[in-house]
Amino acid sequence: MSSTSSARAPIGRRIWSSVRDSSAFGVLVAFILLVILFSILHPRFISPQNFRNLAVSISTLGLVSAGVTLILLVGMLDVSTEAVLAMSSVVLGFLMARLGLPASVGILGAIAVGAGIGVINGLITVRFKINPVITTLATLAIFTGVAQVTSGMRQILLNAPRGTLLWYFGFGSLFGIPIQVLVVLAVYVLLWFVLQHTRFGRNVYAVGGNPAAANMLGLNVSRYRFLAFVINGATAGLASVLISARALNGWPGAGQGFLFGAITAVVLGGTSLAGGRGGAWQTLLAVLLLGTLTNGLNLLQVHPYWQGVASGVLLLLAVGVELLRNRLIGKKYEQ
Amino acid sequence: MTQPSLLEGTQPTPASQPRLSMRGICKAFPGVQALSGVDFELLPGEIHAIIGQNGAGKSTLVKIASGAYAPDEGQILLDGRKVHFRSPADAREAGIMTVYQDWNLFPDLSVAENILAGRLPLNPRSRTVDWSRCYQEAARELQNLKVDIDPHMRTGLLRPAQLQMIEITRCVCAQASVMILDEPTAALGPQEIESLFDMIRRVAAGGVSILYISHKLEEVLEIAGRVTVLRDGRKIGTADCCDTNRIELIRMMVGREVEAPQKQTAVELGPEVLRAVNLGRGEFLDNINFSLHEGEILGIFGLLGAGQRQLVDALYGIKPADRGDIFVNGAAVRIHSTEKAKRFGFGLVPDDRKREGLVLALSVGANLTLANTPAISRGGLILSRRKERRRSGQWIQSLDIKPKQSDRLVKFLSGGNQQKVVLGKWLDNESKILILDHPTQGVDVGAKSEIYALLEELTHRKIAIILVSTELPEVLAMSDRILVMRDGTIAAELARHEATNQKLLAHATGGA
Numbered sequence: 001m002s003s004t005s006s007a008r009a010p011i012g013r014r015i016w017s018s019v020r021d022s023s024a025f026g027v028l029v030a031f032i033l034l035v036i037l038f039s040i041l042h043p044r045f046i047s048p049q050n051f052r053n054l055a056v057s058i059s060t061l062g063l064v065s066a067g068v069t070l071i072l073l074v075g076m077l078d079v080s081t082e083a084v085l086a087m088s089s090v091v092l093g094f095l096m097a098r099l100g101l102p103a104s105v106g107i108l109g110a111i112a113v114g115a116g117i118g119v120i121n122g123l124i125t126v127r128f129k130i131n132p133v134i135t136t137l138a139t140l141a142i143f144t145g146v147a148q149v150t151s152g153m154r155q156i157l158l159n160a161p162r163g164t165l166l167w168y169f170g171f172g173s174l175f176g177i178p179i180q181v182l183v184v185l186a187v188y189v190l191l192w193f194v195l196q197h198t199r200f201g202r203n204v205y206a207v208g209g210n211p212a213a214a215n216m217l218g219l220n221v222s223r224y225r226f227l228a229f230v231i232n233g234a235t236a237g238l239a240s241v242l243i244s245a246r247a248l249n250g251w252p253g254a255g256q257g258f259l260f261g262a263i264t265a266v267v268l269g270g271t272s273l274a275g276g277r278g279g280a281w282q283t284l285l286a287v288l289l290l291g292t293l294t295n296g297l298n299l300l301q302v303h304p305y306w307q308g309v310a311s312g313v314l315l316l317l318a319v320g321v322e323l324l325r326n327r328l329i330g331k332k333y334e335q
Numbered sequence: 336m337t338q339p340s341l342l343e344g345t346q347p348t349p350a351s352q353p354r355l356s357m358r359g360i361c362k363a364f365p366g367v368q369a370l371s372g373v374d375f376e377l378l379p380g381e382i383h384a385i386i387g388q389n390g391a392g393k394s395t396l397v398k399i400a401s402g403a404y405a406p407d408e409g410q411i412l413l414d415g416r417k418v419h420f421r422s423p424a425d426a427r428e429a430g431i432m433t434v435y436q437d438w439n440l441f442p443d444l445s446v447a448e449n450i451l452a453g454r455l456p457l458n459p460r461s462r463t464v465d466w467s468r469c470y471q472e473a474a475r476e477l478q479n480l481k482v483d484i485d486p487h488m489r490t491g492l493l494r495p496a497q498l499q500m501i502e503i504t505r506c507v508c509a510q511a512s513v514m515i516l517d518e519p520t521a522a523l524g525p526q527e528i529e530s531l532f533d534m535i536r537r538v539a540a541g542g543v544s545i546l547y548i549s550h551k552l553e554e555v556l557e558i559a560g561r562v563t564v565l566r567d568g569r570k571i572g573t574a575d576c577c578d579t580n581r582i583e584l585i586r587m588m589v590g591r592e593v594e595a596p597q598k599q600t601a602v603e604l605g606p607e608v609l610r611a612v613n614l615g616r617g618e619f620l621d622n623i624n625f626s627l628h629e630g631e632i633l634g635i636f637g638l639l640g641a642g643q644r645q646l647v648d649a650l651y652g653i654k655p656a657d658r659g660d661i662f663v664n665g666a667a668v669r670i671h672s673t674e675k676a677k678r679f680g681f682g683l684v685p686d687d688r689k690r691e692g693l694v695l696a697l698s699v700g701a702n703l704t705l706a707n708t709p710a711i712s713r714g715g716l717i718l719s720r721r722k723e724r725r726r727s728g729q730w731i732q733s734l735d736i737k738p739k740q741s742d743r744l745v746k747f748l749s750g751g752n753q754q755k756v757v758l759g760k761w762l763d764n765e766s767k768i769l770i771l772d773h774p775t776q777g778v779d780v781g782a783k784s785e786i787y788a789l790l791e792e793l794t795h796r797k798i799a800i801i802l803v804s805t806e807l808p809e810v811l812a813m814s815d816r817i818l819v820m821r822d823g824t825i826a827a828e829l830a831r832h833e834a835t836n837q838k839l840l841a842h843a844t845g846g847a
Binding site: 196197198199200201202203205206209210212213214215216217218219220276277 | 651678690691697705717
């Protein structure tokens, strides 16, 4: 039995066995197949320039998905993310363009606004034991409205000359890798480390996997849920900075469509909607898969409407592979 | 089945022929002979109670009657005809209906919709629901049974007794010929019980045979015409309620005294670690006083719903007490969260280990170390897999958890091994006061005795144990001292040498 040996097995075997038993196995298979397919169908799919495009195009979705992963892991749901993206973008524009404050203040302000909305979501949900969907639907409506009113539905143009902090966030590179991509990778490494290698992460899995048992264990379930909301808000705030820095404006339409994509990615990666199962790199892989699909279909000049259909089919396929795999693993353990 | 409805008046079958007759029923589960050769007869319009200790076979017998289990041997006759139920739906179809404890009602629908659920009257022409007829019919049914509830009311707003009445009305309305009531008074106050009993008598007078299961002997004597006693899967006898009394019933339930207790050594008791003074919460828990010493096993016995769960909730901060005091090691403490309880040295093994004891999606190692994650971390923050493996490996060894793999998901373990994991995490946390709520529930015989041996060993390590159980032999065998609970308070405190089966049951069922 392979799981017995994993403690002392060579690192390669350990990685392989964790990949094979992971809920994202189907995603990995689909990703590899898709890469092979596109590289046959289009000559420029495999090229440094295309990889760069691909990586930048998924960085915002990746960032939003990181927060969504955490919130689903603790067994909650937050649908207010697009309002956070809108608010943070407007606040960034307001602080920098209207008040003339430096980019560092604007960026921190945008993240703080995200965290602040997370605090509100968390407090209401946890304190009054309200269904998180209801709480965050309300804050979604409220803060989308606030962002629209305060900005007058206009884009607040940002000025980011080459070499300034905001320019780096939007267009800069380090060692040839876009800063946006590095930010996302850093967040995922951090998320992975926290989830897998800290007490906080362990308790997140306990709280999400079985809140009743976590409570019996003396864990403060509410605290973990609250913190997940705050972190999710802050991550969305950071994502908003990336969007705004690239678009060079602050505006309330910044977040459109991201929540659906993020939830698709997280669920595709095998994170359970019921909480307690899933992880960081699974989500990253799923984001990569969705991004590759979009990128390849774009190269092949497939109409965007069909791309939606394709990602839906992909989701169902990945779920099918997952079901099959569960059945096989179940059989293996029952013996 | 053509059973006469209550509305049309009754034409009882000849008194000589039983409504339901079960003959030579045998049923075995892996490791247990739950029923051996039980005969049971239920006459038309009769209220017949079945009593017995936990594990006597009551619920198995009832589940066979209601089609949930098939008997290994024996036959069932309904109105003289042999029947085979393959499912509860079969039995319902034949007129045998169970009124469940966890009301099977739709809280957001009206009373009328619940009563007529699945059989809403349709307007013959439009094939849509005929609402006015629906409410009329429901109102008529309720009136027939003299139940004063508005059929328009939203069901979720009703009190437990009323929910029970709706359930019963629904069964009557669905033309039940046999109705099974399983502990129907468990959640009710004295007055509610009276009005429920009135209703049950009316239903029976209408010709429906009622099979009544209860732990509460006084109630049984009040409501039932006859009572059948089961013990260890056998029928001990059937008595007319007017010719018997509580003491005699207890004697039938208990039989001879069990052999000498298993716990071998009396541990030298250490200082007092826990004292409860006048502890209470709402109407559920009142006037609880006891103390607990290092190395002691304090048994808490009571029938189902006597307040044990509420006591556990209060001690462990799940539903904190609203009056009285708790002293831990002599100092007064307020325990208003499980976090606090754990900090004061408590550990809880809950009675439902899958729902409350384990995180099934995590590994054995993670579950074993979950109560004390600082011990497997560096700098109190970063987890060390190596420490986790080593620490959990020690518990896997010393508790003999099988298979011996810390990275296996805990959901793939057997019940007994899972329970060892639940217990193990509190040992890992070095908790000093363990509350064990039915620790051997759903555990096979072998693992059971291992757990008993473990408890005894723990007392040598100065751990104080509160053992909550509804299983008499377990409480008698393991406890140094026994508290008997009834109606949310402590009815008696017995030392180990003075406790007997009969005394415990007598205190638990009321009056000494």
